[in-house]
Amino acid sequence: MTIHGDHPFLPPESERSPVRRFRGRLPSPVSLWTTQYAGKRAGLTVSSILVADGEPGAVVGLIDPDSDLWETLRQAKTAVVSLLDDRHRQFADAFGYVAPAPGGPFKLADWTDTEWGPAPVGVTTWAGCRLVTEDPAEVGWSLQVQLEIAHVELTAEERPSLAHRRGRYYPV
Known part of the structure; x- marks a missing residue:
């Protein structure tokens, strides 16, 4: 076996x-x-995301229409949107389906069941959301999914947030 940087x-x-x-x-x-x-349970790493302030606040994300997340979200009509930090690189790759996760990505962490869905234990910032429409617009190869923010969980930020640029993760 050869390991390479590409x-x-x-x-x-x-x-x-x-x-x-x-x-x-x-x-x-x-x-x-x-x-x-x-x-x-279904989950997906999403980097094409926008958060809009207002009453109510909203989260808009571009989601793969063929993903397990979209199929399950249409039925559940609720979701947890967690902001990952520098500790969660492997987690992000597993839920992005670009890294192995024996037993599935939900086996990589402990979870708290909320009324909006599972929230990963140890994530310091997340929002409980409700699906706005079951028939979102298509944008490129994705669906433009809009969620209404019903609850926000903020705790003391211990680490920088995680950003993605040109295939790499960076703390910000």
């Missing part, structure tokens, strides 16, 4: 999307969206 699934430069490469040059927050319906 990403094993990275297509050759000539085959990469210029729009995706443009987006990749923007720093993006790393969040984890989790939900649960009828005993089935």
Whole structure:
């Protein structure tokens, strides 16, 4: 077995999307969206995210329409949006399905069940949210999912938040 520094699934430069490469040059927050319906848990790392203040506040994210998260979120109509920090790099990769997670990514941490879905123990900032519409607009290859913020959990920030830029994580 050979270990190398290149990403094993990275297509050759000539085959990469210029729009995706443009987006990749923007720093993006790393969040984890989790939900649960009828005993089935689903989660996905989401970096295409916007938080809007207001009454009520909102979270907008671009979600893969074929993801387990979207299928389960449509049924549950609630989700937890957690902001990950520097400790959660492996966690982010596992829920982004780019790193192995024997037994599934939910086995990597302990969870607190909330009325909005599972919240990872040890994450200091998260929001409990409700799905605004079951039929969101398509944006590129994603769905533009809007959640209404019903609850925000903030604790003392011990570590920098995690950002993603050009395939790498950075504390900010």
